[in-house]
Amino acid sequence: MALTLHGTVADNTAVLSRPNAQPLIINGDMQVTQRATSKTGITGTTMEVQDRFSDVMGGAGTWTQTSDTDVPTGQGFTKSMKWDCTTAKASLDAGSVFSVRYIFEGQDVQLLKYGSSSAEKLTLSFWIKSPKTGTHILSFYQYDDARHVSKAYTISSANTYQKVVCSIPGDTTGVIDNDNGAGLGVEIALAAGSNYTEGTLATAWAAYNDANQFVGQVNCADSTDNNIFITGVQLEVGEFDANSIAPFQHESFGDSLSRCQRYLYDPLRGSASFGVLALGACLSTTICRAVLSAPAEMRTRPTIVTSGNLEVAGDNFSPAVTSTAVGVRTGTQAMEVQFNVGSGLTSGEVAIVRRDNNDTAQFRLDAEL
Amino acid sequence: MTYKLYNDTEFGNLSGVIQTLGSVKKFIPINEENADYQKYLEWVAEGNTAEAAD
Numbered sequence: 001m002a003l004t005l006h007g008t009v010a011d012n013t014a015v016l017s018r019p020n021a022q023p024l025i026i027n028g029d030m031q032v033t034q035r036a037t038s039k040t041g042i043t044g045t046t047m048e049v050q051d052r053f054s055d056v057m058g059g060a061g062t063w064t065q066t067s068d069t070d071v072p073t074g075q076g077f078t079k080s081m082k083w084d085c086t087t088a089k090a091s092l093d094a095g096s097v098f099s100v101r102y103i104f105e106g107q108d109v110q111l112l113k114y115g116s117s118s119a120e121k122l123t124l125s126f127w128i129k130s131p132k133t134g135t136h137i138l139s140f141y142q143y144d145d146a147r148h149v150s151k152a153y154t155i156s157s158a159n160t161y162q163k164v165v166c167s168i169p170g171d172t173t174g175v176i177d178n179d180n181g182a183g184l185g186v187e188i189a190l191a192a193g194s195n196y197t198e199g200t201l202a203t204a205w206a207a208y209n210d211a212n213q214f215v216g217q218v219n220c221a222d223s224t225d226n227n228i229f230i231t232g233v234q235l236e237v238g239e240f241d242a243n244s245i246a247p248f249q250h251e252s253f254g255d256s257l258s259r260c261q262r263y264l265y266d267p268l269r270g271s272a273s274f275g276v277l278a279l280g281a282c283l284s285t286t287i288c289r290a291v292l293s294a295p296a297e298m299r300t301r302p303t304i305v306t307s308g309n310l311e312v313a314g315d316n317f318s319p320a321v322t323s324t325a326v327g328v329r330t331g332t333q334a335m336e337v338q339f340n341v342g343s344g345l346t347s348g349e350v351a352i353v354r355r356d357n358n359d360t361a362q363f364r365l366d367a368e369l
Numbered sequence: 370m371t372y373k374l375y376n377d378t379e380f381g382n383l384s385g386v387i388q389t390l391g392s393v394k395k396f397i398p399i400n401e402e403n404a405d406y407q408k409y410l411e412w413v414a415e416g417n418t419a420e421a422a423d
Binding site: 180181287299300301302303304305306307308324325326327328330338362366367368369 | 375377378379384385387389392393394395396397398400402403404405406
C-alpha cells in the first residue's frame, strides 16, 4: 500500500496518529437536518435545524437559522449553517449571549484522558464567514466539574470564509464522567454581553466563571445586514496548526444520519400523506398501542415529540388520534406507544398508525443532550 | 408552555409529563438522563407546578 503525504511528514501527524475511528464531531459538515431546513424567529437557546448543533441565545436579537449552500470553495462541503439576523441588538445587555454549541457525551471523550497528567490537547477547526472582523472567541466547557477554557482568534476579512484552527490545553484536573450525559461542550461565540466579557479570558482550564468566557468577542448581532455561515467543524486530539491539521473527515450522508439518530429519530422521515409510523394493536375502541424500534440505540429513553394529525387505520376504520401520543414502556432501542382516538377502533384488531391525508404530521423521538 | 403530569393508564403510576407548546406536544418520560425532563425539573425548582394528571 502506498501512502501519499501532503507537505512534510510533520504536517501529516494528525492523519497518521488520529486515535478516533470516526470524526469526533457528528454532522460537522452540516448535512443532516432532521428537524427542519429553516427556522425563523429564534431568540433563545434551541436546536432547530442542523442535527447535533444548538445555539445558546438570549438578548441577542432575533435570527433565522437555515441550511445553506454557501460553502467555502474547493473543500468538498455542500452545506453550511446560516444565521440571518432579522432583529438586531446593537447595544448588548449584560446578559446577552449568542453562540453555536456542540455537546459530546462523556463516554465519547474518554480518549482525552482528562483529569490525568496525560490529558490530551485538542484542536478545533471550522470554516466561518462572519460579518465582523476582529476578535472572536471559542469556549470549551467540561460539564461534570463545571470547568472551562477559551481561545481567541481573529477574523481578518468580513463576509469571507476563513478557516479557523485553534488548540487548547488538556485539563489535568477535571474528570469527565464515563457516561451518556453531557461531558464536553464547545461553543463558537458570536455575541456576548458584559456578564461574559468583563473578566480576563480563561486561556487555561479553570473553574467556570462567566466573566472570563467570551472576553473580547465582537458583536455579530449589531445589524440586520449580518449573516453568519459555519461549516466543516472538526475536533482533533492533539495540537495542530493550519498546516498540520488533518483534512476534514467526510462521512457519507447515511453514516452521518445514522450517528445523528442516536439523538433524534424521525420515523416519518421521507414519507408523504398516509405515511406509516408503526404497527399496533387495538386494546379497545379508543386505544391503540404500537411498537416502535429505533434504528440505533438512542442516548437515553427519548421524549416523544408530536404535532399535526395522525390516524389509526385498520379494516374499515381510520379515526384520528385525539390526544398526545404517550410512551407506555420506553427503552433506548424499542418502545410501546399509546395512541388514543375518540371512538371507532375494533378491539383486538391490528392497525397501523399513520399520517392522515396530509404530510404535515410530525412524530420524533428526541434524546438530545 | 404548559406541563401536565401523566399517569400510565394500565398501572396508574406517574409515567411522564406532557409539555404543550403551541401545536407541538411532548411526552417526556420520567428519566433524569432526558434533557427535557431535566428542564422540567428546573422549571419545578423555580417554583412552578404542573397540572395534575387526569
